[in-house]
Amino acid sequence: MMPRLQGKVAVITGGSSGLGLATAQRFVKEGAFVYLTGRRQNDLDMAAALIGDAVAPVRGDVRDLGDLDQLYGRIREEKGKIDILVANAGFIDPQPLVDATEENFDKTFGTNVRGLLFTVQKALPLFRDGGAIILISSIAAFKGIPLYTTYSATKASVRSFVRTWTAELKDRGIRVNAISPGAIDTPIIDAQAATKEGADAIRANFRAATPLNRLGRPEEIAAAALFLASDESSYVAGADLVVDGGLSAL
Numbered sequence: 563m564m565p566r567l568q569g570k571v572a573v574i575t576g577g578s579s580g581l582g583l584a585t586a587q588r589f590v591k592e593g594a595f596v597y598l599t600g601r602r603q604n605d606l607d608m609a610a611a612l613i614g615d616a617v618a619p620v621r622g623d624v625r626d627l628g629d630l631d632q633l634y635g636r637i638r639e640e641k642g643k644i645d646i647l648v649a650n651a652g653f654i655d656p657q658p659l660v661d662a663t664e665e666n667f668d669k670t671f672g673t674n675v676r677g678l679l680f681t682v683q684k685a686l687p688l689f690r691d692g693g694a695i696i697l698i699s700s701i702a703a704f705k706g707i708p709l710y711t712t713y714s715a716t717k718a719s720v721r722s723f724v725r726t727w728t729a730e731l732k733d734r735g736i737r738v739n740a741i742s743p744g745a746i747d748t749p750i751i752d753a754q755a756a757t758k759e760g761a762d763a764i765r766a767n768f769r770a771a772t773p774l775n776r777l778g779r780p781e782e783i784a785a786a787a788l789f790l791a792s793d794e795s796s797y798v799a800g801a802d803l804v805v806d807g808g809l810s811a812l
């Protein structure tokens with residue numbers, strides 16, 4: 563079978579671990595060249611070593627518009643185009659409403675909403691011949707989860723962007739879609755607990771609440787991203803693809 567992303571140039575933010583890394587691995591296997599971005603060059607270099615040759619690890623914080631300009635300037639010079647953008651970088655530090663801090667609010671919105679918006683806006687001039695933009699939302703956008711006050715609100719914003727940008731970009735042949743993962747086993751689960759026991763408890767809670775009785779694997783989100791990035795989803799636009807083992811059905 564012909565690789566599904568042959569000749570395509572992709573950008574994946576937050577790509578040194580978890581869903582971003584798995585998606586980059588899948589995209590490269592399908593023939594794409596991937597620009598992998600994240601905050602730490604070391605982590606990116608290690609991720610790139612796992613992926614192979616068709617990847618460029620580029621340090622960049624999505625909150626820093628100068629970093630985004632540098633990234634896209636480099637892609638303009640090297641490839642002259644972007645076909646696929648996966649806006650995946652995300653931050654969570656769970657806090658209940660009563661304890662929510664300004665710092666937490668600003669960092670969560672600064673990464674998941676402001677950072678994502680400018681990641682997409684600044685990439686647009688490089689989408690020369692249509693393409694696919696995939697935003698990583700979450701089932702937290704529409705399901706009440708204790709402690710997720712700020713995070714859930716950012717992911718609801720992402721769902722909203724999908725619809726607005728589908729309308730705004732309709733004449734450019736760019737399909738904008740979201741993926742809403744349920745609980746997927748990545749470092750972001752560990753980041754939500756102070757101890758290993760705490761992280762184990764989070765995993766156990768999500769497992770118990772998920773009809774398929776397990777957490778998802780990053781490759782299962784990568785498969786959804788491949789679908790939305792490829793021509794197999796040529797008539798899918800403005801959609802939110804829920805990949806959650808049934809968690810949000812209950």
Ligand code: NAD
Binds near residue numbers: 673701744747
């Ligand atoms: P992860 O921690 O492995 O990946 C998140 C990545 O984002 C990391 O590489 C991190 O360095 C990067 N990042 C954070 N802030 C950044 C910034 N300012 N600039 C650039 N990069 C930044 O966790 P993951 O599960 O792979 O998360 C990927 C996305 O999936 C996130 O948007 C997350 O909110 C979303 N998500 C994850 C789950 C889950 O259960 N794992 C569920 C729903 C949604």
